[in-house]
Amino acid sequence: QQQVKQSPQSLIVQKGGISIINCAYENTAFDYFPWYQQFPGKGPALLIAIRPDVSEKKEGRFTISFNKSAKQFSLHIMDSQPGDSATYFCAASDNRGSTLGRLYFGRGTQLTVWP
């Protein structure tokens, strides 16, 4: 059973536009929600993360919106640039339980930003 569901699978956005990627989860014990960015031929790298005690976190052009009651969170990329073209993974973990903070990843979204 997939713990974190991510959509869309692929996304094409024009330069300057807003990219939005959505994720949903079921396990209410999850208490950490990171987003990872992966460029072709590279390993994923942490982009931004949020804990459920806040509804939004912003770092530059990247914002996570978190809806605890709906068990959903999303990544917004404002003023999208061609250099943002990459695969994005959402993830979740339960840092207090028996899973020892194991990350459960979504299936990824391939973002293409056209110049």
Added chain:
Amino acid sequence: NAGVTQTPKFRVLKTGQSMTLLCAQDMNHEYMYWYRQDPGMGLRLIHYSVGEGTTAKGEVPDGYNVSRLKKQNFLLGLESAAPSQTSVYFCASRVLAGVYNEQFFGPGTRLTVL
């Protein structure tokens, strides 16, 4: 600091052959992980280790074995490779404790099994 390194970067095997993938980290991290990445499937956890001498199964452990004899190294073994194990393999590590559970990934090993 080199961070997380993986050896080799590429490998082609024939069905039934064996091989070992090596992951090394120089950040003194306690936890280490092996993932496989396949198109449309995201990152799936194969095995992980919470400390030297310990290992545990992840989501897709069948056909793989691991060992963590030294804190800085985590080895992934394929005893008898199958075409279904064609994938990109990533190793990751993180500190033992911390509010933010950031995992640091290596550059990956692309494995093809013919």
